[in-house]
Amino acid sequence: MAVAEGLYLRTRQPVYLELCKRWARGTAILFAVGAVSGTVLSFELGLLWPGFMENAGAIIGMPFSLEGFAFFAEAIFIGVYLYGWNRLSPGAHWLSGLIVAISGIFSGVFVVTANAWMNAPAGFKAGGGPVHRN
Secondary structure: HHHHHHHHHOOOOHHHHHHHHHHHHHHHHHHHHHHHHHHHHHHHHHHHHHHHHHHHHHHHHHHHHHHHHHHHHHHHHHHHHHOOOOOHHHHHHHHHHHHHHHHHHHHHHHHHHHHHHHOOOOEOOOOOOOOEOO
């Protein structure tokens, strides 16, 4: 989306603008689905696995809280991007799209980091209580 808009700003070829607007709609739909599923996930961790969260929450809490910051940045700037077509300068609009892409990448990295530790915990000792560092 941001690459297509950057190409449009550079070349002024309308095909890039059309491509950018179509990808923006798809991005908005995927963002909405991700926001709903992420909200459900956070409740699931606390309600369905309270023992796990009591023992390992301090470890996976950090990547999930950082993901929250990235998510809110993404949410703010996707709103700016979607509603700013005729309200922002072309450069500011493109920059808001870049921030959506960057914060989306960071969100993915933080979620995968927490998931990776849950699937292959390393660097900590588990046994009969809270997880401790080695």
